Amino acid sequence: MRRGDYGEKMTSFHRNWLSYKNGFGDVEGEFWLGNDVIFFMTSEEANMLRIHMSAFDGDEVNLDYSSFSVGNETTNYRLQLGPPAGAPNVAANSLRYHNNHPFSTFDRKNDDFDQNCAATYKGGWWFNGCYFGFLTGEYFKPEDKRENWQGILWYDWKGNAALKGAEMMIRPKHFAN
Numbered sequence: 001m002r003r004g005d006y007g008e009k010m011t012s013f014h015r016n017w018l019s020y021k022n023g024f025g026d027v028e029g030e031f032w033l034g035n036d037v038i039f040f041m042t043s044e045e046a047n048m049l050r051i052h053m054s055a056f057d058g059d060e061v062n063l064d065y066s067s068f069s070v071g072n073e074t075t076n077y078r079l080q081l082g083p084p085a086g087a088p089n090v091a092a093n094s095l096r097y098h099n100n101h102p103f104s105t106f107d108r109k110n111d112d113f114d115q116n117c118a119a120t121y122k123g124g125w126w127f128n129g130c131y132f133g134f135l136t137g138e139y140f141k142p143e144d145k146r147e148n149w150q151g152i153l154w155y156d157w158k159g160n161a162a163l164k165g166a167e168m169m170i171r172p173k174h175f176a177n
Helices: 017-022 035-043 090-096 117-121
Strands: 002-004 047-054 060-065 068-070 079-081 165-172
Touching: 017 035, 035 068, 035 165, 047 068, 060 090
Parallel strands: none
Antiparallel strands: 002 165, 047 060, 047 165, 068 079
């Protein structure tokens, strides 16, 4: 997954279940690989997840998780996340909040909240009630008018500040550093 300022063409992540199932976007810019593909990639062997995020103030962070998998469609692509790997970083807690939760889109609500989080925040995600980390939100530049809860957000790193970009990268656990 890649979301943010990655080229001229912006991709909407406010998509339906089928779009997230099959994937969308352009790998040269913004994209979602597809939940079916992510399931197949993570079901055969142990994998790690790295999230790279960049902020408009120039800060960047990498968060590594010791294991990562997504269930099949029958489980609503439930997120299975291991503990953070490497140096402790409180920012890793934002995704841990979503562990063991199914994926939701505006047309398929699977979250634990009264409102439809995917419809309200305009992006599919493993919503809990609703989020602490949300990398598929609308893209906003610092000068854009927005509510505090709108945008690409990672609460345990930058609070309610909209992020410049984010990438989720999967690799086999046995892959050499």
